[in-house]
Amino acid sequence: MDFACNLIVDSCCDLPYDAINRPGVQLVKFPYFFDDAEFEDDMFHTLEAKVFYGRMRKGEQPTTAQASLVALTSAFTAAALQGTPTVYLCFSSGLSATYDQAVLVAGQIRDQYPDFELHVVDTRLASTAEALLVFEALRQQERGLTARELADWAEEARNFVNVYFMVEDLDCLRRGGRIPATVAVVGAKLDAKPILTIATDGTLSVKGVARGRKKGLRTLADLYFERADITESQPYVCTGNADAEKDMKRLEDMILKEVEKNRAKPKEGMDAAALQEPLFIETSIGPVIGSHVGPGMVSLVFWGPDRREEVSVADRIARKIRKQG
DSSP states (O other), rough: OSSSSSSEEGGGGGHHHHHHTTTTTTEEOEEEEEETEEEEOOOOSSOOHHHHHHHHHHTTTEEEOOOHHHHHHHHHHHHHHHHHHHHEEEEOTTTTHHHHHHHHHHHHHHHHHHTOEEEEOOOOOOOHHHHHHHHHHHHHTTTTOOHHHHHHHHHHHHHGEEEEEEEEEEEHHHHSSSSOHHHHHHHOOOOOOEEEOOTTTSSSEEEEEEEEEEHHHHHEEEEHHHHOOOOOOOEEEEEEEOOHHHHHHHHHHHHHHHHHHHSSSSOTTTOGGHHHOOOEEEEOOOOHHHHHTTTTTTTEEEEEGGGGGOHHHHHHHHHHHHOOO
């Protein structure tokens, strides 16, 4: 099947491998390491998730790196030789230097192939949040969007991807430098399950804490009903887990039961007939993201309000000053 544009995605989107193993899509694989041994993140296509997380549970601490120049150059060159206008949906610049490197490589490729159209988009998302954006981008690709249209769509759509996830503890994120050490220490002392989100700049942010995993799952479900656009005609919701499939299923059951409850007895002002049962896209958190969040993570991602509207007053003032300067 020929498309108006092709897509390049990276393994940090954590979609099931079969979802992106299709015509018109290329995969950039991030590397990860156990000691001195290097592996490619291929979305658990060649390695079972339980094996990877089993090693972590036994005390091994994998490390990661940004996508290599070789991997990016190979993907962009292949796209240029194929000739179809292409969009690369890149892992958040707030968590990796890959986006900056991709922009550099893209410029070199355009110099070599001046007639080739290539767009590099910073999704400012990661893991299952990036997965939901990529999943819908694939649908938009099938609908015939051009490369320019798809790049513009992604840069706007990323702001409506609402993501929340619970981790077992914050130690893995602390070791990887994704959160301040002081935050991790406080979380450990509280013996709480941290609930995190991704800010509009693509960095991680602590949303809150819950005492125990059951309450943590309940918090995630409550956030869904508080913020999700549950009357969409195609209500895709992405759930993910890092060797915690049972808890992911519990979360889905909580949401489904609440939907049925609201249909049977809608709250004031609620249109019960418009309520849609969510269609879950289930993902297993891949080895690169898993190295930083650790076993036990459960995530929930859905389309919801524009996250730019939640910027603090102080940040809004800062933005205004920058524009004036």
